[in-house]
Amino acid sequence: METFTYLKNVVTLKLNIEKCTGCGMCTIVCPHRVFEIANKKANIKDKDFCMECGACANNCPEEAIYVKTGVGCAAGVLAGLIKGTEPTCDCGTEKTTCC
Numbered sequence: 001m002e003t004f005t006y007l008k009n010v011v012t013l014k015l016n017i018e019k020c021t022g023c024g025m026c027t028i029v030c031p032h033r034v035f036e037i038a039n040k041k042a043n044i045k046d047k048d049f050c051m052e053c054g055a056c057a058n059n060c061p062e063e064a065i066y067v068k069t070g071v072g073c074a075a076g077v078l079a080g081l082i083k084g085t086e087p088t089c090d091c092g093t094e095k096t097t098c099c
């Protein structure tokens with residue numbers, strides 16, 4: 001998984017380091033190991049590994065992470081095509097169990 005990257009420099013992932021408490025939840029839930037903890041704060045190792053699933057933002061207790069979900073997620077892209085909407089897979093809601 002770690003060698004599987006997406007388009008360069010298009011990922012919407014953003015980390016507000018001021019809000020981060022270094023709890024490590026993002027390192028646990030991210031399926032592509034985008035985050036690491038360094039100096040007691042989260043650090044994005046390489047944004048281009050992110051598939052915009054939204055799991056990190058949904059599980060960060062400090063709301064320190066922003067990502068526009070569904071853009072790079074296969075389930076989200078397909079759902080958008082079927083519904084005729086922007087890509088979205090409703091991660092973190094009762095409608096889905098993917099993330």
Ligand code: SF4
Binds near residue numbers: 061
């Ligand atoms: S889950 Fe949020 S608060 Fe916890 S380490 Fe990650 S960014 Fe920081």
Ligand code: SF4
Binds near residue numbers: 049
């Ligand atoms: S959106 Fe998903 S793939 Fe991207 S950093 Fe967050 S948990 Fe990892």
